Amino acid sequence: MIHGFGFATPGLLLAAWLGAQGGPGVTLLWGGDAEGGAPFVEADPADASQVRGFDVEVAETIARGLGRHARFVQVQWSSIDQSVERGDFAIGLSGVEDTPARRAHHAVTVPYFSFREVLAVRSEDRDRFSGLATLRGRRVATLGGTMAYDLLLAARDSLDLIPVSYDDDVHPYADLVAGRVDAVLLDHIIAERALRRRAGTGFVIQPQAVAVGRYVGVLANPDSALRDSVDVVLRAAMRDGTLERIFRLWNVWDPSQGDLFRRVAGTALPEPTEAIARSASSVWAYLPSLGRAAAITALLSALSMAVAVVVGLVVASGRVYGPAPVRAVMTVYVEVVRGTPLLLQLFVLYYGLSGLVRLPAFLAAVLGLGLNYAAYEAEIYRAALEAVSRTQLEAARTLGFSEAQILRLVRGPQALRYALAPMTNDFVALLKDSSLVSVLTVVELTKQTAIYATNIGSWIVPGMLCAVVYLAMSLPLARLARGLERRWSAA
Amino acid sequence: MTALLAVHELRLTYEARDVLRALTVEVKRGEVVALMGLSGAGKTSALRAAAALQRFHAGRIVVDGFALEPGPVPPESRLRPLRRRVGLVFQGHALFEHLTALENVTLALTHVLRRRHEEADEAALQLLGSLGVGGRAGALPRQLSGGEAQRVAIARALAPDPALLLMDEPTAALDPARRGSLGRTLRRLAAGDGGREGRGLLIATHDTEFARAHADRVAVLADGVVVETGSAADVLDRPSHPATRALLAEGDGPTAAQNSSS
Numbered sequence: 001m002i003h004g005f006g007f008a009t010p011g012l013l014l015a016a017w018l019g020a021q022g023g024p025g026v027t028l029l030w031g032g033d034a035e036g037g038a039p040f041v042e043a044d045p046a047d048a049s050q051v052r053g054f055d056v057e058v059a060e061t062i063a064r065g066l067g068r069h070a071r072f073v074q075v076q077w078s079s080i081d082q083s084v085e086r087g088d089f090a091i092g093l094s095g096v097e098d099t100p101a102r103r104a105h106h107a108v109t110v111p112y113f114s115f116r117e118v119l120a121v122r123s124e125d126r127d128r129f130s131g132l133a134t135l136r137g138r139r140v141a142t143l144g145g146t147m148a149y150d151l152l153l154a155a156r157d158s159l160d161l162i163p164v165s166y167d168d169d170v171h172p173y174a175d176l177v178a179g180r181v182d183a184v185l186l187d188h189i190i191a192e193r194a195l196r197r198r199a200g201t202g203f204v205i206q207p208q209a210v211a212v213g214r215y216v217g218v219l220a221n222p223d224s225a226l227r228d229s230v231d232v233v234l235r236a237a238m239r240d241g242t243l244e245r246i247f248r249l250w251n252v253w254d255p256s257q258g259d260l261f262r263r264v265a266g267t268a269l270p271e272p273t274e275a276i277a278r279s280a281s282s283v284w285a286y287l288p289s290l291g292r293a294a295a296i297t298a299l300l301s302a303l304s305m306a307v308a309v310v311v312g313l314v315v316a317s318g319r320v321y322g323p324a325p326v327r328a329v330m331t332v333y334v335e336v337v338r339g340t341p342l343l344l345q346l347f348v349l350y351y352g353l354s355g356l357v358r359l360p361a362f363l364a365a366v367l368g369l370g371l372n373y374a375a376y377e378a379e380i381y382r383a384a385l386e387a388v389s390r391t392q393l394e395a396a397r398t399l400g401f402s403e404a405q406i407l408r409l410v411r412g413p414q415a416l417r418y419a420l421a422p423m424t425n426d427f428v429a430l431l432k433d434s435s436l437v438s439v440l441t442v443v444e445l446t447k448q449t450a451i452y453a454t455n456i457g458s459w460i461v462p463g464m465l466c467a468v469v470y471l472a473m474s475l476p477l478a479r480l481a482r483g484l485e486r487r488w489s490a491a
Numbered sequence: 492m493t494a495l496l497a498v499h500e501l502r503l504t505y506e507a508r509d510v511l512r513a514l515t516v517e518v519k520r521g522e523v524v525a526l527m528g529l530s531g532a533g534k535t536s537a538l539r540a541a542a543a544l545q546r547f548h549a550g551r552i553v554v555d556g557f558a559l560e561p562g563p564v565p566p567e568s569r570l571r572p573l574r575r576r577v578g579l580v581f582q583g584h585a586l587f588e589h590l591t592a593l594e595n596v597t598l599a600l601t602h603v604l605r606r607r608h609e610e611a612d613e614a615a616l617q618l619l620g621s622l623g624v625g626g627r628a629g630a631l632p633r634q635l636s637g638g639e640a641q642r643v644a645i646a647r648a649l650a651p652d653p654a655l656l657l658m659d660e661p662t663a664a665l666d667p668a669r670r671g672s673l674g675r676t677l678r679r680l681a682a683g684d685g686g687r688e689g690r691g692l693l694i695a696t697h698d699t700e701f702a703r704a705h706a707d708r709v710a711v712l713a714d715g716v717v718v719e720t721g722s723a724a725d726v727l728d729r730p731s732h733p734a735t736r737a738l739l740a741e742g743d744g745p746t747a748a749q750n751s752s753s
Contacts, residue, residue: 391585394544395644399599399651400574402567409602414589488589 028068030059031084031441032094033077034451035168039189039250040095041072043451048289054250055093058112061242062091062217065233074451075441078145079351081106084220086354088361088441091217091230095187097147098214107227111214112234112243113252114260117148119206120176120184120191126204129183135161138182141172147213148185170194177202185210189252214260235265286452286462293448294469300365300444301431301473307370308430309423312377319378320385321403330378337375343436345372350440365437373430380422384415417488424481428474445469494553495520495655495691496541501550502561502715503536510536512715513550518655521689523681525702525723527738528712534695535582537712538657541693542579543570555654574603578648582659584640586632592619592643593628596650604651618646622676637664642673649680656680658694662701670698674705681707699739703727711735 032041034051044050051072063070073089080092081102091109096102098111121129129135132155140155142148144165152163164181166172172184173194184191184203191205217234219227237243238261247253318330337345346368350359359367388411396406435446443451449466453459494517501514510533518524528534539545541552543564552559555576559565567574586595593615600611619625622642624635632640641664648656661677662670683689696702702709703723710720713734719726730736 389585389588391581391583392587395579395581395585395647396587397544397567398542398574398577398579399647400571400603401599405602409598410587414587417589 026068027071028059028063028066028091029071029073029089030063031073031075031080031089031092032056032059033080034072034074035447036077036094037451038193039252043286043289045285048286048452049292054113054246054252055095057246057249058217058243059091059093061237061246062093062230062233065236066229073441074443074447076439079439079441081218082351082354083441084218086351087220087358090223090226091219093217095189095215096218098216099147099150102216102218106221107219107224109217109219109227110231110234110264111216111260112238112264113215113247114256115213115215116188116209116256117151117185117211117213118188118191118209120173120186120194120203121182121206122176122179122203123201125182126206130206131208132159132161132185132210135159135183137161139164139180140183140185141166141175141181142185143167143169143172143190146186147211148187151211152185170197173198173203187213212256238265289448290445290452290465290469293443293445294473296443297431297434297445297469298473300362300369300434300437300442301427303366304369304373304434305427305430307366308373308377308426311371311374312381315374315378316381316385317407319382321407334375334378337372338379342368342372342433343439346436346440361437361441365434365440365442368440369430369434369437373426376426377423380419380426381415384418385411387418388414417485420481420485420488424477427477431474431477432470494518495522495555496693497551497553498537498541499551499553501537501540501547501552503533503540503545503547505536509715511540511547514712514715514717516693516710516717516720518691518693520654520691521681521683522707523677523692523694523705525706525709526693526695526712527697527699527702527709528734529697529738529741532712533715534697534712535659538579538659538693538695541655542577542657543573544579575651576654578651578653578656580641580644580648580656580658580661582663584632584637584644584664586635586640586644586647588632591629591631592624592635592639592646595632595643596647599647599651615646615650618649619643622646623672638666638669641665645676653690654688655691655693658692658696660696660698661694662696662698670701671704674701678705697738697741699727711738 032051032055034041034043036042039053040055041051041053044052056072059072060070075083075088075092077094080094080096083089084092084106098108102108119129119131129138132140132151136159139162140152141164142152144167149163149165152161155161156163164172169186169190172181172186175181176184177198188205188209195203195205217230219230234243243261244253244257247257315330315333318326319334322330346365349368350361350364353359392410393406396410401409434444438444438447445466449462453462496516496518498514498516501511502509503511514533514537516524516526516537526534526537536545540547540559541554543559546563547561549561554573557573557576559573586592587598590598593612596615596618597608597611600606600614601608606614616625616628619628622645624639624642624646627635627639627643632643635643641661645658645661661673665673677692677694680690681692694706706723708720709723709726710717711726711732711734712718713732719730719732719735726735727739730739
């Protein structure tokens with residue numbers, strides 16, 4: 001995992017990354033989304049290279065019970081199921097909900113936590129909007145792809161309310177207070193966290209739960225044997241009080257957990273333990289992880305651009321010099337890649353093809369970005385090659401140069417000058433597009449910033465830091481290109 | 492003495508139009524031949540066919556024993572012997588824009604003929620000097636005047652030492668004084684100097700002054716065939732064909748040197 005990296009050279013970083021994908025026998029790789037934040041999984045404010053949260057401790061408990069060492073893998077929350085199936089990690093634990101669909105397609109552990117789906121409404125609406133039935137025709141926000149969202153979809157048809165789906169669990173509450181939505185339906189842990197962030201003002205949480213759900217661990221469908229072992233460990237942890245201790249530590253314990261434990265493991269309530277104080281977060285604690293994430297972004301962009309340039313040259317040469325079938329294939333490649341979203345291509349490459357070839361996330365990211373940008377590079381190179389006057393090429397032929405020599409000595413060097421400015425543009429664009437690969441579990445600069453922002457509950461400082469780092473990388477590139485152009489066009 | 496270049500009954504169609512119908516022309520070693528005609532007469536097409544840059548549809552071209560047949564231009568690998576024998580100076584000079592004058596001349600020496608760099612530089616500087624542009628060796632093409640670029644292009648074509656030199660409107664970018672000096676240079680190239688063999692020169696031009704002063708023979712091209720041929724004096728002083736007279740009439744005009752050729 002990335003959080004464990006020191007300031008290593010790019011090559012070592014890559015090697016370490018690839019090594020981490022292998023999953024040695026003594027390690028239990030578990031996936032979660034640190035962007036989900038406390039108390040599930042969050043970057044440790046004291047040491048941003050570490051994660052903490054009750055799901056972290058549940059994972060460590062499971063690993064210990066299996067005689068292994070827990071190791072965290074960052075994954076986007078909505079991608080946990082696909083990632084575990086393709087083998088990025090053995091078990092996903094990050095407020096993963098127990099749903100019939102999940103049970104049907106994956107190996108799911110016994111539930112280890114019981115949560116309530118609760119409604120949050122503006123304080124003045126406390127009496128007006130007490131349940132879903134009172135929200136007829138109103139806008140109700142939640143996190144997309146959750147049980148709460150499914151509840152809202154069902155209510156859309158029966159109650160005529162309007163579900164509003166968000167990608168994160170912070171903005172729904174901000175929009176509730178701002179009046180953009182009339183209620184938020186989410187897990188009580190998330191609702192209470194949101195209320196604490198707002199110092200208890202702006203909205204209230206209705207005491208009556210809309211529904212009850214349970215958190216589970218999710219494993220790949222063929223891993224049912226491991227799932228059974230995990231179940232044994234979880235039941236033991238319910239009986240001996242380990243889980244209760246963890247939940248009390250994170251202030252998420254309530255009597256319904258005891259009921260759940262009794263149902264699942266047939267156990268009595270163990271002794272309570274004390275909660276710990278949370279340490280304050282600071283900007284300085286995050287700088288090392290931002291630095292590492294920036295290094296990932298820089299390395300990822302440089303490698304992707306190298307792939308894009310090499311493949312782009314091959315494609316452009318094919319389109320300019322190749323026979324008709326080669327030209328047709330290259331044209332199809334360029335049009336398909338340019339005509340479909342990069343995000344879709346990344347998903348297909350990483351998740352879609354995982355049955356055929358299981359690419360490590362970083363490699364998939366480099367290939368995805370590189371092959372996408374190769375299509376744009378190819379068009380730049382083709383235009384640049386065709387911009388070199390035909391009579392120069394004919395003059396070269398009359399002098400006895402081979403076609404390869406003409407490309408190398410006459411056409412290529414001039415085309416490079418034409419291509420330089422658009423290439424620089426593309427490199428800068430790629431640098432920023434590299435943020436998309438966070439969907440493949442790669443924690444790069446933007447993802448790390450999002451984790452950081454969620455952790456401290458503000459985007460202002462993280463956003464500015466992140467922008468400064470991107471500019472620090474892109475501005476010198478533009479400067480370099482201008483310098484080269486000036487030198488080549490010197491009168 | 493057999494001809495260095497023998498073009499026989501050349502037919503060349505371009506976009507459904509017969510540019511050349513049955514062109515027959517010969518150039519011997521030591522000879523400067525002016526291929527004359529109005530704009531669009533097909534002079535450039537004839538040169539391009541002889542330099543194997545352009546397909547032709549009937550007839551035959553033989554360059555110093557190397558025969559070109561009708562049909563598509565053969566791949567470069569089969570044209571090596573021809574490339575060694577023929578140099579072509581393009582009307583727009585077509586210098587390599589990213590290289591200096593000197594590098595334009597040495598590029599073929601070092602990469603095609605595999606000469607050492609110092610040797611190539613020395614030969615190129617000597618050539619540029621003999622054409623009066625030795626002082627411009629370090630300049631890029633866009634820094635050269637039209638006349639300078641023209642002479643660098645001639646030096647580039649001459650560097651591999653071809654037996655046959657084809658030139659397309661070499662005087663187009665030159666003032667009258669430069670034209671005279673170019674003409675003398677071309678005569679020297681044709682005659683051979685310092686014990687070396689002479690070359691054959693085929694010059695596409697509509698510059699009657701230049702042809703009269705410097706060409707051994709003139710072939711006038713009209714309607715895709717040579718309508719009149721003979722010594723420069725015979726053809727240009729006593730024209731027998733209307734096309735030749737039209738050419739001479741145009742040559743009297745003040746803008747003759749700026750006209751472009753096909």
